[in-house]
Amino acid sequence: MKATDMYREVGTINDDIIxxxxxxxxxxxxxxxxxxxxxxxxxxxxxxxxxxxxxxGYLSNRGVIVKTEYVETESYACSSIPSKEEQAAxxxxxxxxxxxxxxxxxxYSGAYTxxxxxxxxxxxxxxEHRAIVCEKMKTNxxxxxxxxxxxxxxxxxxxxxxADQEKMLIKDMRSKFVSIKDNRVVVYLLDEHDVDTITSVKxxxxxxxxxxxxxxxxxxEPN
Amino acid sequence: MDDSNIVELYLERSESxxxxxxxxxxxxxxxxxxxxxxDVLDAEECxxxxxxxxxxxxxxxxxxxxxxxxxxxxxxxxxxxxEYKKAxxxxxxxxxxxxxxxxxxxxxxxxxxYEEGKITHILNEFLYSLDDEAQTIFVHRYYFSYSIKxxxxxHVMSESKVTSMLFRARNxxxxxxxxxxxxx
Numbered sequence: 001m002k003a004t005d006m007y008r009e010v011g012t013i014n015d016d017i018i019x020x021x022x023x024x025x026x027x028x029x030x031x032x033x034x035x036x037x038x039x040x041x042x043x044x045x046x047x048x049x050x051x052x053x054x055x056x057g058y059l060s061n062r063g064v065i066v067k068t069e070y071v072e073t074e075s076y077a078c079s080s081i082p083s084k085e086e087q088a089a090x091x092x093x094x095x096x097x098x099x100x101x102x103x104x105x106x107x108y109s110g111a112y113t114x115x116x117x118x119x120x121x122x123x124x125x126x127x128e129h130r131a132i133v134c135e136k137m138k139t140n141x142x143x144x145x146x147x148x149x150x151x152x153x154x155x156x157x158x159x160x161x162x163a164d165q166e167k168m169l170i171k172d173m174r175s176k177f178v179s180i181k182d183n184r185v186v187v188y189l190l191d192e193h194d195v196d197t198i199t200s201v202k203x204x205x206x207x208x209x210x211x212x213x214x215x216x217x218x219x220x221e222p223n
Numbered sequence: 224m225d226d227s228n229i230v231e232l233y234l235e236r237s238e239s240x241x242x243x244x245x246x247x248x249x250x251x252x253x254x255x256x257x258x259x260x261x262d263v264l265d266a267e268e269c270x271x272x273x274x275x276x277x278x279x280x281x282x283x284x285x286x287x288x289x290x291x292x293x294x295x296x297x298x299x300x301x302x303x304x305x306e307y308k309k310a311x312x313x314x315x316x317x318x319x320x321x322x323x324x325x326x327x328x329x330x331x332x333x334x335x336x337y338e339e340g341k342i343t344h345i346l347n348e349f350l351y352s353l354d355d356e357a358q359t360i361f362v363h364r365y366y367f368s369y370s371i372k373x374x375x376x377x378h379v380m381s382e383s384k385v386t387s388m389l390f391r392a393r394n395x396x397x398x399x400x401x402x403x404x405x406x407x
Contacts, residue, residue, distance in 0.1 A: 001328060004302060004306060004321065006325070006327075006328055007302060007320075007324050007365070008302060009343060009346065010324070010365045011295050011299060012295075012342075012343040012346075013343060013346050013347055013362070013366065014350075017350050017358065018291045018294065018366060020355075020358070020359060020362075021359045021362035021363055022290060022367075024359050024363070024377070026377050026378070026379060
């Protein structure tokens with residue numbers, strides 16, 4: 001038997017064996033080795049980042065206290081009408097706020113009244129800043145209080161939330177306002193457990209603690 | 224067009240049978256012929272001879288699967304042509320392959336004639352005993368006559384690994400033939 005005869009004999013092997021070799025395809029896994037490793041690493045990285053931010057968001061939301069305001073629906077609570085003097089003081093405070101808003105200083109935190117007393121909040125309470133305020137008000141009978149956030153900072157948060165609401169990025173919010181007295185942006189939620197809205201709003205508060213969340217509930221409604 | 228339709232065309236003696244065979248298996252046949260002959264013109268002639276032989280064989284035959292049937296015809300025709308042209312020129316790659324085939328033929332086998340089908344039976348048994356990769360590499364080398372380089376590329380491994388796998392397979396086959404005490 002010659003080699004060529006044996007070679008011919010190899011030609012008589014079973015069809016299924018030939019077919020298997022015929023249909024053999026070059027594996028691609030070895031070529032894509034590094035690509036697979038890179039993609040896998042990227043996926044793991046994304047998962048870790050994602051879970052970190054989710055966890056972070058969850059934990060930060062856990063620290064949020066949502067205050068409940070009970071509303072009387074069966075009777076209307078009436079506040080007393082301010083006197084002429086009180087109204088005049090309020091107008092002065094509003095005037096100061098408008099003037100200082102235009103200056104956009106980062107140390108002024110707003111003015112409000114208590115009765116006829118003028119109270120001015122300063123987040124940088126210095127003699128120089130007090131002097132500027134007194135000069136604008138043309139009086140020295142002002143009570144100064146130190147606080148943390150400037151009106152510029154609070155307004156910035158307020159308008160950022162407003163913009164998100166216009167873009168419909170934040171939908172489930174009842175209302176919001178800048179409370180000068182509390183030195184906070186007050187946000188009224190529809191649902192006290194609405195983590196999405198809390199997270200969406202809180203991201204604008206870079207310093208932290210400048211937003212107060214509240215929900216309104218009817219005292220006579222069952223929970 | 225699938226295999227059964229092509230066979231139908233041969234049975235109907237339709238001339239488009241060859242055209243369809245060529246479009247489906249032309250490249251396949253040419254690869255086999257080129258692996259043995261290493262000459263484009265010779266390979267093309269062999270492929271044409273394959274179509275002619277198919278035309279003569281079908282009917283009465285109705286091969287299934289058609290691919291292995293065509294492959295075998297091309298292989299045998301290419302080998303015939305190789306032997307015919309061997310005196311004139313040499314195909315070093317195929318000579319190397321034949322020397323490898325010779326290595327599993329033991330000395331007594333050279334002098335002996337085997338009963339028909341016996342060798343095929345042993346070869347089949349041997350191939351089924353191999354793992355999938357070794358089996359495929361063996362068939363790629365000794366049936367389709369691919370070069371070591373091509374096989375290494377196909378299987379994404381080094382040439383030395385293919386060579387050593389084939390070496391082990393040949394030794395195993397040789398031992399099997401010796402163990403079977405085959406009479407040729």
